[in-house]
Amino acid sequence: MFVSEKAPAKINLTLDALFKRPDGYHELEMVMTTVDLFDRIDLYQTNKSITLESSSGLVPQDERNLAFRAAALLKEKTGCDKGVHIYIDKRIPVAAGLAGGSSDAAATLRGCNRLWGLGLSDAELAEIGAEIGSDVPFCVYSNTALAQGRGEVLTALPAPPTCWVVLAKPNHGVSTADVFGKLRVHAITDHPQTSRMIEAVKKRDYEGIIRHLGNVLEPVTMDMHEDVRQLKERMLRFGADGVLMSGSGPTVFALVKQESRAVRMVNSLRGFCQQVFAVRMLGVRRESVLDDVRTK
Numbered sequence: 188m189f190v191s192e193k194a195p196a197k198i199n200l201t202l203d204a205l206f207k208r209p210d211g212y213h214e215l216e217m218v219m220t221t222v223d224l225f226d227r228i229d230l231y232q233t234n235k236s237i238t239l240e241s242s243s244g245l246v247p248q249d250e251r252n253l254a255f256r257a258a259a260l261l262k263e264k265t266g267c268d269k270g271v272h273i274y275i276d277k278r279i280p281v282a283a284g285l286a287g288g289s290s291d292a293a294a295t296l297r298g299c300n301r302l303w304g305l306g307l308s309d310a311e312l313a314e315i316g317a318e319i320g321s322d323v324p325f326c327v328y329s330n331t332a333l334a335q336g337r338g339e340v341l342t343a344l345p346a347p348p349t350c351w352v353v354l355a356k357p358n359h360g361v362s363t364a365d366v367f368g369k370l371r372v373h374a375i376t377d378h379p380q381t382s383r384m385i386e387a388v389k390k391r392d393y394e395g396i397i398r399h400l401g402n403v404l405e406p407v408t409m410d411m412h413e414d415v416r417q418l419k420e421r422m423l424r425f426g427a428d429g430v431l432m433s434g435s436g437p438t439v440f441a442l443v444k445q446e447s448r449a450v451r452m453v454n455s456l457r458g459f460c461q462q463v464f465a466v467r468m469l470g471v472r473r474e475s476v477l478d479d480v481r482t483k
């Protein structure tokens with residue numbers, strides 16, 4: 188038996204931190220959505236064990252991989268005695284603020300649920316996913332949502348209006364824990380207006396979305412990596428309607444309406460960053476690559 192799942196990247200249209208909690212996590216408010224840049228997760232049923240391989244040498248190929256951890260946790264929670272071989276075709280840049288690992292874990296939860304015939308709901312998968320990482324519940328649904336708490340309390344939103352999203356990742360990663368570690372919540376002067384962003388998304392108001400883009404982690408990462416600040420300035424100069432760093436970074440995304448402008452921007456950024464993509468805003472979950480369970 189074999190199933191395949193798409194694992195899309197996410198971007199943050201807003202990211203606000205309200206306070207640091209006693210458990211060390213930050214209480215967040217984020218509007219997140221998905222873009223048309225995917226990893227592909229192929230899952231092959233085996234006897235008992237879990238094994239993993241990836242097209243990318245940049246991610247662990249063992250039990251440290253978040254997809255491996257997802258399959259192991261699902262087995263443990265359900266008492267399922269089946270196994271799986273996981274193959275990850277990696278397209279999403281790693282340690283980039285695009286939730287690539289979380290999305291791989293979420294796609295593995297969705298895929299193993301089908302492969303092993305467990306019949307769990309998305310809400311049950313999201314609850315299991317929250318034990319792997321704060322972004323995993325959002326990635327189980329992979330739509331558009333307001334995320335609160337440490338990221339796991341979700342309220343679904345409609346998809347934003349479609350537009351081009353140019354993603355550019357500087358030639359280094361950042362550690363999410365390091366960025367949160369340097370954030371001083373009481374010193375934030377420029378909180379995003381989350382409710383205004385929600386309103387703009389609901390009204391499919393493109394200009395409103397552009398106006399209310401905001402991320403309190405952006406100055407923190409920029410102070411650690413000057414090239415992220417330069418990248419944002421460059422994208423604005425190249426004619427983006429709006430530019431923001433996604434999550435803890437260092438990927439910066441630009442929103443543009445016209446395809447021709449997105450293509451020009453990609454060509455202009457290629458000398459500056461190795462990983463540059465022009466993709467569409469998605470905002471809703473796409474079903475699996477191969478629609479149904481197939482017998483091999």
Ligand SMILES: C[C@@](CO)(OP(=O)(O)O)[C@H](O)COP(=O)(O)OP(=O)(O)OC[C@H]1O[C@@H](n2ccc(N)nc2=O)[C@H](O)[C@@H]1O
Nearest residue numbers: 212213284285286320321322337338363364367434435436
């Ligand atoms: C910042 C965000 C925004 O979407 O995305 P990325 O930049 O990773 O894509 C997420 O909150 C990242 O979620 P995720 O990558 O799953 O984080 P986790 O593994 O749960 O946590 C990694 C570390 O980040 C910090 N952390 C994370 C979430 C949160 N609400 N407060 C925190 O302080 C903690 O130090 C934690 O140890």
Ligand SMILES: Nc1ncnc2c1ncn2[C@@H]1O[C@H](COP(=O)(O)OP(=O)(O)O)[C@@H](O)[C@H]1O
Nearest residue numbers: 246252253281282283284285286287288289291
């Ligand atoms: N399947 C996976 N894909 C990407 N990274 C993974 C995966 N499994 C574990 N990791 C580890 O998780 C860390 C964060 O990766 P990633 O999810 O790409 O970053 P971000 O949360 O910033 O988008 C990396 O250091 C990477 O080694």
